[in-house]
Amino acid sequence: MGRILDINGPIVTVELPGVRSGEQVRIGEIGLVGEVIGLDGPRAVVQVYESTEGVKPGQEASGLGHPLSVELGPGLLGQIFDGVQRPLAKVFEASGDYITRGLAIPALDRERSWAFTPVEGLEPGAEIRGGAVLGSVPETATITHRVLVPPHQSGELLELAPAGEYTVDDVVARVRGADGRVHKLHLFHRWPVRTPRPYTRRDHAVAPLVTGQRILDTFFPLLKGGKGAVPGPFGAGKTMVQQQITRWANADIVIYVGCGERGNELVEVLETFPELTDPHTGRSLMERTLLVANTSNMPVVAREASIYVGVTIAEYYRDQGFDVVMVADSTSRWAEALREVAGRLGQMPVEEGYPAYLASRLAAFYERAGRMQTLAGDRGSVTVIGAVSPPGGDFSEPVTSHTKEIVQTFWALSKELADARHYPAVDWKDSFSDSVDVAARWWHAEVDKRWHRYRAKALALLNEADELAQIVNLVGPEALSSTQRWTLESSALVREGVLQQSALDPADSYCSTDKQFALLELILSIHRRGQELLDAGIPVQRLLDLPLLAQARRLKSQYPSEQVEEVRAFAEVIREQFDNLRVECTPAAAQAEGEHPS
Structure with missing residues (x-):
């Protein structure tokens, strides 16, 4: 038994001989739980997971004999935990709307058989x-x-x-x-949350995580067992992107960690997820989902711990041979917790006040992702997707820049696209994926061997159109040639007919890989056929007036993924309208072609 010496917010100094670094302790009359983060002889520095208001020097402190650990067993799925794995439903039964400090409730139900x-x-x-x-x-x-x-x-x-x-x-x-x-x-x-669970061997990822979001799957794929990030300023749609991933991803288990986010956003998650239907089984989505809720008004130290609680549970299900997706919203709030604790400890700040170990902590967290051969001989994976909230949308700030160096897939969100009501607001200029070649092998085997080539063509078209848009802003559209005007229109078709996707549209909220490729193929077919007519001397305005352009934009929401053949049938509409335009504008050439069929 020991005693409290000093209190500095969530950092408490205690005299507790024999305590070990990382050990959990209880302090004060109400038994607040904390974790030893520093030792100096018999003195220990403890970070406390709850508010220390009312705690006084001289009160008792005692070690619990084990580090911060989570309970791993049946009964985790469908639960909503706080940052230190207390089940919020049980907490509500015990203390009502406000969590009583010092409340100790086991994570797993001890009475259920x-x-x-x-x-x-x-x-x-x-x-x-x-x-x-x-x-x-x-x-x-x-x-x-x-x-x-x-x-x-x-x-x-x-x-x-x-x-x-x-x-x-x-x-x-x-x-x-x-x-x-x-x-x-x-x-x-x-199992202690700060210790990665062991495995036999780390394997190479072989298949993409299919999210049903075209901009993610087709253009910037993330592999099962990969590391991804979703950076973006306020209002760019980070939470919605992550919720779409957790709902539609082809993973066995989904773990959503709300780390320091606004309470109203987490309330929306907590209220909507239990009502959602799993598209893969037709049953409740919560049967394969676990939520860790730690809002911005909760103790800062519990926010720092919540990330480790989530990834440890993810590793546990990985060890059972499952493919797990863990979404952390957001790692910026987690980094801010590190900064606050480091400041109270008097540690030397570096970039923007963050501690010098920020990069190594981020890397250690993301490295717990991967596709592993488990100790039992199975294969499982943990895919980690972290949201990043750079102040003012500045991607050069420390958390975003360090994360960008660590992850394999970077889905950069744009405030300009969000303001233009283009969702998901993923910017194709700033986003990247290091996994395209691996994903291509899967796409070529499961969908179509032209995927890699078509993806590259679409991105080239978008980039070319961005350059032309700058010319238009400077000198106006009159300076563009017919080919350049058609490039702009084709790029708009890619953006509006493929990249844009409504989470609220029942036909378009999820898009299968077959439908994704079919839409991309049709849009590129329109671009190619239009360019052929331009080369034949047909005015570009006649192309821009074609009804099929508006029809192509509506295809994504007109047919759900189950009707992909109807989407492919639109190729006949494209052929017919372009052929009619060719005949109308070049009757002599069309007549000559009819006399000499190929």
């Missing part, structure tokens, strides 16, 4: 290693939870429980370790 089925063929006397599968539990109607041996446990299996109903506290196995001690294994175990 689960139908445990042991692994077939696993018998007492077998040697088991950390990460091995003991059995399974139907966690939801769509997710079968695999009960794992904790990574640090191994030895001889002495007993394995038969099939039956068990609570998470019940013993389902006993193992004799190398030291001769017998360890009891439950349906759950704890």
Whole structure:
């Protein structure tokens, strides 16, 4: 038992002999929980996860004997936790609308029973290693939870429980370790959040994360097990992009961490997600989703911890062989928490007041993503997508610039596009993906071998149109040639017919990869056929007056992904209208062509 010496906001100095760095402690009469982040002999510096108002020097402090850890077992999915894994539904039952300080509620329900089925063929006397599968539990109607041996446990299996109903506290196995001690294994175990869970081998990612958003999947793909970032100024639509990803991504498990965001945005997430239907199963989206909610008015230290809580749970499901997507909204608020704590500790600030270890902390967090071979021999992945909120949209600020160097896919949001009602407001000039070549192999095998070439053509068209737009702003459209005016129109078709996508349109909120490619192919076909007519001397204004241009813009919302053949059938409309225009403008040439059919 120790005592409090000094209080500086969430940073408390205690005298607590024998405490270890990283250990959790309780301080004060109400038992606030914190984490040791510094030691100087018997003195320890503790960052506290809750407000320290009313706590006085001289009050008691005690170590809990373990670091900040999460409970990992059945019952996580469908839950909403705070930044230190307290279930908010249980918190509400215990304390109402406001979280009582010092409240200690276990993350997993201790009373609920689960139908445990042991692994077939696993018998007492077998040697088991950390990460091995003991059995399974139907966690939801769509997710079968695999009960794992904790990574640090191994030895001889002495007993394995038969099939039956068990609570998470019940013993389902006993193992004799190398030291001769017998360890009891439950349906759950704890793991320290700041320690990455071990794996056998890191594999190369082989398939893209399909989000159903055309600008992301077709132009800037992110692989399963990859690292992505969504930077953008206020009002550019970061939260909406991330919510679309969590809803539509072809991942097994989705973990959404609201880290320091405004309360009204998180309330919208918490209210809408339970009402959404999983497009892949037709059941509730929450059956494969877990939410960590830590708003900007919550204690700053809990905000810093929430990121690690989320990624540790993601690694746990990865170890069961699932593909997991973790969305962190936003890493800028997490970095601000680091800055505040560092300032109270008196650490030397560097860029814009951030601590010198900002880049290394960001890199360590994103490196917990990846596609792994698990200790059990399965393959699972964790895909990390972090939102970044640069002040004033300045992408050169420290958090954004460091993140840009770390991630593989960068979806830069533009305030100008958002103001023009172009959503998702992903700027094709500032965005990039290092995974295009890997994604191309998947697209060529699953969709069409022309994907890489068509993607490059569309991006070249957009970039050329951006350069022409600058000329128009300087000297007016009259300075452009017919070919350049057609390039501008074709670029507008790409933007409005492919890149723009409404999250509120039931036919366009999700777009399958087949429909994505079909739309892109049609738009590029219009550009190519129009250029051919221009080369034949047909006036560009006649092309701009074609009805098919407006029709092509409406295709995305006219047909859902299930009707991709109807989308492809529009190619006949394109052929017919261009052929009619050719005949109308060059009757002699058309007549000669009719006399000599090819």
